[in-house]
Amino acid sequence: MSQFKFSVGPWNVHEGADAFGPDVRGSIPFEEKIKKFKEIGMDAVQFHDDDAVPEMNSMTEKQIKEAAADVKSLLNKYGLAAEFVAPRLWMDPHTMDGGFTSNSKEDREFAIWRALRSADIARQLGCDKIVLWLAREGTLCQESKDPVEGNKRLIDGINAILNYDKSMKVLIEPKPNEPIDRSFIPTIGHVIGLSYRTADPNRVGGLIESAHAILAGLDPANEMGYALAAGKLWGVHLNDQNGMKFDQDKSFGAENLRQAFNQVLVLKKHGFGNNGEYVGLDVKVMRTQKLEVSYRHIENSLSVFRMLEKKADTFDWAFQKKCVAERDYEALEHYTIKHLLNM
Numbered sequence: 001m002s003q004f005k006f007s008v009g010p011w012n013v014h015e016g017a018d019a020f021g022p023d024v025r026g027s028i029p030f031e032e033k034i035k036k037f038k039e040i041g042m043d044a045v046q047f048h049d050d051d052a053v054p055e056m057n058s059m060t061e062k063q064i065k066e067a068a069a070d071v072k073s074l075l076n077k078y079g080l081a082a083e084f085v086a087p088r089l090w091m092d093p094h095t096m097d098g099g100f101t102s103n104s105k106e107d108r109e110f111a112i113w114r115a116l117r118s119a120d121i122a123r124q125l126g127c128d129k130i131v132l133w134l135a136r137e138g139t140l141c142q143e144s145k146d147p148v149e150g151n152k153r154l155i156d157g158i159n160a161i162l163n164y165d166k167s168m169k170v171l172i173e174p175k176p177n178e179p180i181d182r183s184f185i186p187t188i189g190h191v192i193g194l195s196y197r198t199a200d201p202n203r204v205g206g207l208i209e210s211a212h213a214i215l216a217g218l219d220p221a222n223e224m225g226y227a228l229a230a231g232k233l234w235g236v237h238l239n240d241q242n243g244m245k246f247d248q249d250k251s252f253g254a255e256n257l258r259q260a261f262n263q264v265l266v267l268k269k270h271g272f273g274n275n276g277e278y279v280g281l282d283v284k285v286m287r288t289q290k291l292e293v294s295y296r297h298i299e300n301s302l303s304v305f306r307m308l309e310k311k312a313d314t315f316d317w318a319f320q321k322k323c324v325a326e327r328d329y330e331a332l333e334h335y336t337i338k339h340l341l342n343m
């Protein structure tokens with residue numbers, strides 16, 4: 001029996017636009033997506049604030065809460081939980097130069113307003129996690145922002161959430177670049193360091209996305225291990241990535257099966273999920289895929305995860321120990337490859 005529960009976000013099923021071309025598929029209504037997520041085997045849905053409450057900028061705080069309560073009823077109807085709410089601090093014109101670290105005071109205040117509304121929405125959805133993907137918290141022009149000031153402003157933003165709702169945890173999802181050129185918080189090490197400078201370090205942790213670690217030139221399993229060792233791995237975004245280029249969000253394991261295996265291994269071995277954490281997917285369907293089969297990447301990611309879980313269960317630890325004792329890592333490496341290939 002798997003120890004894991006799974007989640008995915010509505011943005012993972014999309015119309016296929018990329019930086020160089022427009023939509024290529026029709027839109028699928030929100031309710032249809034969540035119905036399908038349940039059928040595929042998901043346990044929870046990941047939300048941006050405006051996935052739950054579109055047009056929230058023009059609504060009162062009361063209206064936002066009421067709209068979020070309706071979404072909760074919809075989730076109940078399909079037997080799904082909400083995993084987290086992430087303020088979308090990168091789409092709005094107010095966040096052009098960043099959210100918490102924008103050079104504009106008015107825009108920083110907007111970012112905090114949105115973050116606090118995310119906490120309100122999370123409460124209505126029955127979840128206690130706010131994810132901060134710090135999309136534009138950094139620079140396009142390095143001389144435009146002071147990095148020390150940027151760090152302080154990030155802490156101010158996080159503290160605003162922590163002080164506003166004492167039941168919320170803040171999970172920072174680091175990424176080294178894109179859409180920004182240079183991020184202030186590029187890795188999980190930065191996240192964990194920053195967490196100890198906030199008002200309540202016990203409520204600040206991390207969410208690691210495989211592709212973001214690879215984009216930083218790092219190994220996702222080791223990044224996860226680092227956060228697990230600190231007791232701060234509260235979410236993951238599994239996917240895959242072919243080298244250091246734009247963020248691809250490929251299906252989990254589609255590029256590097258051994259690297260994917262090692263992520264499953266570290267999560268399984270160290271009890272990820274025992275405190276209710278979800279194995280989140282953040283995968284994007286290929287632009288070429290037809291509408292009728294535009295959930296394939298989610299199904300495939302789940303299928304690969306489950307196959308790799310079996311591989312983790314049947315991994316021969318006695319042989320591993322023997323190889324380690326003999327310092328014969330060539331033998332261990334070859335065994336791992338054969339194991340993954342069923343040979």
Ligand code: GLO
Binds near residue numbers: 132133209237247
């Ligand atoms: C993009 C991020 C993004 C976040 C999501 C939740 O690179 O991975 O998909 O995970 O917006 O905050």
Ligand code: MG
Binds near residue numbers: 173209237282
């Ligand atoms: Mg992500």
